Amino acid sequence: MAFKLTYSDGQSTDYDDSTKWEVDNGVVKMGRDDGDWTVYVSPSHWATLELDTGQDKKSDDDKKSDDDKKSDDDKESDDDKES
Numbered sequence: 375m376a377f378k379l380t381y382s383d384g385q386s387t388d389y390d391d392s393t394k395w396e397v398d399n400g401v402v403k404m405g406r407d408d409g410d411w412t413v414y415v416s417p418s419h420w421a422t423l424e425l426d427t428g429q430d431k432k433s434d435d436d437k438k439s440d441d442d443k444k445s446d447d448d449k450e451s452d453d454d455k456e457s
Contacts, residue, residue: 376426382419388426397423 377395379402380386389395395404400417 376428378422378424378426379415379420380422380424381415382421384421395423 376388376390377393378386378388389404392406393404394406394408395402396408397403402415402420402423403411404413404415405411
């Protein structure tokens, strides 16, 4: 699962689905394969780890369709006012 790691100095890095990770006693362990960790981040060097579940992101097409729905709703309410 993709995630964003924010370090204690404020810098953040986005990692994709190919990076495996786990937290063990506050240490963030990262690598390409589960259990084969190549990077260890001490608890004093990282601040937050945010999971990217994909639910918050919308593609441009989704945004356009939401805008279209709003426009259609506005038209319908205008039609009701005229009646």
